Amino acid sequence: MAKVFISELVLRDGHQSLIATRMRTKDMLPICKKLDNIGFWSLEAWGGATFDACVRFLREDPWDRLKSLRKALPNTRIQMLLRGQNLLGYRHYSDDVVRAFVQKSADNGVDVFRIFDAMNDLRNLKVSIDAVKKAGKTAEGAICYTTSPVHDIPYFVQMAKELEAMGCDTLAIKDMAGLLTPYHTGELVKALKAAISLPIHLHSHATSGLSAMCFLKAVENGATILDTCNSSFGEGASHPSTESVVAALAGTEYDTGLDLGALQEITAYFREVRKHYWQFESDFTGVDTRVLVNQVPGGMISNLSNQLKEQDALNRMDEVLAEIPRVREELGFPPLVTPTSQIVGTQSVLNVLTGERYKSVTTEVKNYLQGRYGKAPGSVNSEVRSIAIGNQEVITCRPADLLQDEMDKLRGEIESLAKSEEDVLTYAMFPELGRNFLQERAAGALKPEQLLPPDTNMACGPFYAANEFNVTLHGETYHIHVTGSGQHGADTRPFYVSVDGVPEEVLVEALSEIEVYGGPSGVASGSGKARETGNEKKSSSGKRPRPTRPGHVTTAMPGTIVEVLAQKGATVKAGDPVLVIEAMKMENEVQAPIGGTVVAVFVTKGDAVTPDEALIEIQPE
DSSP states (O other), X not given: OOOOEEEEOIIIIIHHHHSTTOXXXXXXXXXXXXXXXXXXSEEEEEETTHHHHIIIIIOOOHHHHHHHHHHHOTTSOEEEEEOGGGTTSSSOOOHHHHHHHHHHHHHHTOOEEEEOOTTOOXXXXXXXXXXXXXXXXXXXXXXXOOOBTTBOHHHHHHHHHHHHHTTOSEEEEEETTOOOOHHHHHHHHHHHHHHOOXXXXXXXXXXXXXXXXXXXXXXXXXXXXXXXXXXXXXXXXXXXXXXXXXXXXXXXXXXOOOOHHHHHHHHHHHHHHHHTTGGGOOTTSSOOTTHHHHXXXXXXXXXXXXXHHHTTOGGGHHHHHHHHHHHHHHTTOOOSOTTHHHHHHHHHHHHHHHSSTTSSOBHHHHHHHTTTTXXXXXXXXXXXXHXXXXXXXXXXXXXXXXXXXXXXXXXXXXXXXXXXXXXXXXXHHSHHHHHHHHHHHHTTOOOOXXXXXXXXXXTTOOSOOOSEEEEEETTEEEXXXXXXXXXXXXXXXXXXXXXXXXXXXXXXXXXXXXXXXXXXXXXXXXXXXXXXXXXXXXXXXXXXXXXXXXXXXXXXXXXXEEEEOOOTTOEEOTTOEEEEEEETTEEEEEEOSSOEEEEEEOOOTTOEEOTTSOXXXXXXX
């Protein structure tokens, strides 16, 4: 009798898809015993964007999360999502970093590694697969499903054959945007089943509303493992609900054997947990058939929404969704999955917000067009390539073949802060972010982003803060519009406002803290003197001038200075990169608008900046 197995995604892809990957470990651990008793084929609980979110937003050590989950789930396979040569970052890493990361992930608790490459370039999977096999763990090769003029069933069947030959134990169809349709799913699974002997594992987001029907056609044609998500974090941009799939297959030859009542106890727990994260909910994570055109995957849409909100541009989401297919075609139809989803998505945002397509090109798009992520599935638009990289040579080898071993270098760069090999690997994934995390950990200053109270009816009023208001001071009334805020270090933070239409920067330094909704009555209470960590730093170098001249260099969107490339006194040509800024997790080179001499630099590395200020001044030739 055939039997279908279930992989549960509530601890990873569910909250990544619906609340921008914000669930904290403390909300996972209390329910682990019940999850462990269900009998899932695996629990996906690590990898993907969770590593980034732990370090960037939650200020948790992702390795500690993995260790804690391993201890709390003694009877269940822990599964992670690994981006091949990209691991969990946004660039390719040298082979020794890949091997070290896989080994440490296995040592700390990962049993199943789902390995994919955003370009479906299998050269980028081999080292990861070999490392997983060497560690004695399950290697699941994934084909990233997408639709385009170059992606068809023979294309995916050939991939599957090569993955089997590379030693994979199972094969995943990774439909990250919910593009599969029921009858096409049946045809694809049937063709794969005839071509390979590996168990077939189907992953399909529910964004288009079709995935549950696709699951039925998949199991009828030979798929034996399905990815589902507990209904508390299921459906929409997430996945078909676990309880619904279990109920649908019960009593048939595809019965999962899972206890529906026990699953519903887990649902009740996570429904309450989700309320804690209301501020990360999005209007763009429900069923949306536009995904069949724009192909934006579930894990991307909630993050894209949150990022646009941070740019004060959420009202332009429809323009961005319309721009994404254009950019994707111009880049040669890459599947939209991390990191290519972020690469295409961020470039689309830049194209929309700057008002001129490819006026600003991210570093990652340039690297992509140079072949540094692998071979594009289709033809790249030659005009876009020329704008981005000019006449630079496009590499044709496996990108990692150009990289020297990195682990010794990384250990040396972070040895003063790293307490373990895991710390070195955290730094490897996100150098600036990782160093800052380790510094704050050493200072005892790690502080997660604030979770605002979910109760809107408390005595002290609503929890939304006004971003536009009038202030009357000494008889004069000023119209204030808060346009954004920078990263805060310890107790200081820059806020970007316009006062009667004039852009200004306000540096706010906390001298005391207020615990809003501090007691049962909702009355605010002061917490006294500001805490002292010994790690305070200013987030900007003071007030910067407004851009008023052609030689003033500005940024297209708020971000953080990663590198200052041009110093005072330097001679630059129009188009030369003078700054590198990180915005929306992507690095973006800022070019000189004119040629001339740099006469002033108003920023330093780590500064938060906005479009309303001059960052560098160039005196024309």
